[in-house]
Amino acid sequence: MPSPSLEAQIGQALTARKLTLAAAESCTGGLVCHRLTNVPGSSAYFLGGVVAYAYEAKEQLLGVHHATLYDHGAVSRETAVEMARGARRLFGADIAVSVTGIAGPGGGLPNKPVGLTWIALSARDTDTARQFVWQKDREGNKAESAEAALQMAWDYLISARPEE
Numbered sequence: 001m002p003s004p005s006l007e008a009q010i011g012q013a014l015t016a017r018k019l020t021l022a023a024a025e026s027c028t029g030g031l032v033c034h035r036l037t038n039v040p041g042s043s044a045y046f047l048g049g050v051v052a053y054a055y056e057a058k059e060q061l062l063g064v065h066h067a068t069l070y071d072h073g074a075v076s077r078e079t080a081v082e083m084a085r086g087a088r089r090l091f092g093a094d095i096a097v098s099v100t101g102i103a104g105p106g107g108g109l110p111n112k113p114v115g116l117t118w119i120a121l122s123a124r125d126t127d128t129a130r131q132f133v134w135q136k137d138r139e140g141n142k143a144e145s146a147e148a149a150l151q152m153a154w155d156y157l158i159s160a161r162p163e164e
Contacts, residue, residue: 006150007035007042013157014045014095021153022093023049024062024083026074027101027117031146047091052083062086075100075112077129080120084129088122095123095156097149101132103141117145121152128152 004012014021023032033049036042050061055074058064063086064079072078083098101117108114113133120129132148134141 005035005039006147006154008039010036010150010154010157011039011042011045013154017157019094019157020045020047020091022047022087022091022096023149024087024096024098025049025051026053026058026083026099027103028099028142028146028149029053031142032097032099032149035146035150047093050087050090058083058086062090073112075102075116075118077118077120077131080118080129081122081127084120084122085127095121095153097121097153099145099149101134101141101145103138103145105138115141117141117148119145119149119152121156123156126156128156 025032030051036046052058052061055069059066062083064082068078068082080098080100083100084096087098088096098120102108102112102114104114115134117132118129134144136144
């Protein structure tokens, strides 16, 4: 029998700890939420997600500060952290993950190449973010980003007893 998927393992850990999860996505276009909701019974721990592609959506739905977007850009550590905090607040979740990046094939800049992605996690006891640069096509970059966001949630859940 194959081992459970990463999203199923996350669901088991959230259920065991009586924690909830939310997501804020940009470049993945809902792929993180899609994967989480593929797990039967996920409504017990997954509260919802937002696909906030435009600056205005990031500001209005997730509370990302206007200055953050214009000073650091949509694809930045600062924006990713504010997106995760915003999703956690919006849904009243214990944990939230966010993804913002440049899926490609266009949109890259010398200091922000195609494939650049920031993934963040917000919880009561931490806000953290990681940068990745994927080298795939658009769909591949989206898939890698969703996987990394789920991995970040899993790593948090299996770390030294997150605050419950």
